[in-house]
Amino acid sequence: MYNIKKLNAISPVYHGILPNNAYNVSTEVANPDAILVRSADMHGMTINDNLLCVGRAGAGVNNIPLDELAEKGVVVFNSPGANANAVKELVLAGLLLASRRISDGIEWCKTLTPGEVSVEKQVEAGKKQFVGPEITGKTLGVIGLGAIGLLVANAGVALGMNVLGYDPFISVDNAWKLSRAVTHALSLDEIFEKSDYITLHVPLMDSNRGMIDADALAHMKPSAALLNFARGGLVNVADVKAALEADRLRVYITDFPEESLIGAKNVILTPHLGASTPESEDNCVRMVARQINDYIQNGSIVNSVNYPSCPLGRPTMPRLTLLHQNVPNVIGSITQQLSAEGINIENMTNQSRGAYAYTVLDLATRPSDTLLRALRNMGTVYKVRLL
Numbered sequence: 532m533y534n535i536k537k538l539n540a541i542s543p544v545y546h547g548i549l550p551n552n553a554y555n556v557s558t559e560v561a562n563p564d565a566i567l568v569r570s571a572d573m574h575g576m577t578i579n580d581n582l583l584c585v586g587r588a589g590a591g592v593n594n595i596p597l598d599e600l601a602e603k604g605v606v607v608f609n610s611p612g613a614n615a616n617a618v619k620e621l622v623l624a625g626l627l628l629a630s631r632r633i634s635d636g637i638e639w640c641k642t643l644t645p646g647e648v649s650v651e652k653q654v655e656a657g658k659k660q661f662v663g664p665e666i667t668g669k670t671l672g673v674i675g676l677g678a679i680g681l682l683v684a685n686a687g688v689a690l691g692m693n694v695l696g697y698d699p700f701i702s703v704d705n706a707w708k709l710s711r712a713v714t715h716a717l718s719l720d721e722i723f724e725k726s727d728y729i730t731l732h733v734p735l736m737d738s739n740r741g742m743i744d745a746d747a748l749a750h751m752k753p754s755a756a757l758l759n760f761a762r763g764g765l766v767n768v769a770d771v772k773a774a775l776e777a778d779r780l781r782v783y784i785t786d787f788p789e790e791s792l793i794g795a796k797n798v799i800l801t802p803h804l805g806a807s808t809p810e811s812e813d814n815c816v817r818m819v820a821r822q823i824n825d826y827i828q829n830g831s832i833v834n835s836v837n838y839p840s841c842p843l844g845r846p847t848m849p850r851l852t853l854l855h856q857n858v859p860n861v862i863g864s865i866t867q868q869l870s871a872e873g874i875n876i877e878n879m880t881n882q883s884r885g886a887y888a889y890t891v892l893d894l895a896t897r898p899s900d901t902l903l904r905a906l907r908n909m910g911t912v913y914k915v916r917l918l
Contacts, residue, residue, distance in 0.1 A: 534564050535549065535560065535564065535567055536567070537556060537558045537567045538568040545567070563579065563581075565823050567816075567819065568588070569587070570589075573594055578599070584608060586608045587608065592609055601887050608819050612678030613814035613815040614806035614808075615681075616682060616811070619679055621805050622758060623686055628799055629728060630666050632663045635660075668693070669728060670694075671684075671728045672716065672725065674698075674719065674730070677705065685708075694713045695716040695726060696716060727752065740764050741765070742765055743765060744770045745773070748779060753778060756784065759785040766783075768789065780797075784798075843891060849918070850892070850918040851892045851894055852917075856886065857886055862881060865892075866879075866892075868905060874895060876893070878892070
């Protein structure tokens, strides 16, 4: 029986993937073998030695100490793409909100009162203040063509927009799925200079924190609308507010409210609704539950954010898995010790990602407990499992 701790309220759809006869899933687990988390902050959390993996029911992992967990031999999974459609739909709503002044019009309608002038006449007299352009024929710049950006770009084409896409790291699969009508932008400046609407769909990293700053804004059309449904930290809020005040940017729409944006000119805030649909939450939980089960039972790693991908089938013989440093001589030392015990390696897989590596060996015979202890005591090895 494996124990899985929930750090947040999690959709119960995991029951169909993590059966009760094999997994105890609860918020009360003291020493979990795995953790299911959504938004709870794991930085500073005490990590027990037997923890095998963490499943983040969502895409962002800013709330999880990835390197610290990697060095404790804990694989972290996320669920990229599981909430893509939900976010795409909210971005499309953002495009319309950025164009037609819908939210301003809604608030104005709340002030209408019957009197000497009928409501109908008040509406006819006042609606001109909410005039806004159509999006058909306008240029949409999509920065990042991952699971969400891909859907947004294709939806923009379907809505009759001219779509520019920028992503120097686009995957082959996503490139195949991208509409042929999407134009490949060669630089961010091309996106900034040509787009009427700019939407961000990249992960937040140290290298792109505040990427939308005064310099980027200076390259945009004064009539441009900026949409951020990716991560708040991608935008330098002070620079965006200054551009809005100076009429060098028409509107900023974001799903990440913060104090300085409340009541700011031409800012539309939504309360982090991107993945807030029952379908999205269920999809995320199903995805990470499958990943947790596959890793615990088979040693397979899919959609990890701190260890390399290593999809595996079911073991048909003793399977030895090792999470270790990506440095020379580790594999040689492992195989030498196996050879000294007379164990033949039937199949071996080794994958690396930055400073971390994963080695899987299917063995003809089971290694002794003495050998397993020796492997665990190697200074370059973080965790050893025998399946």
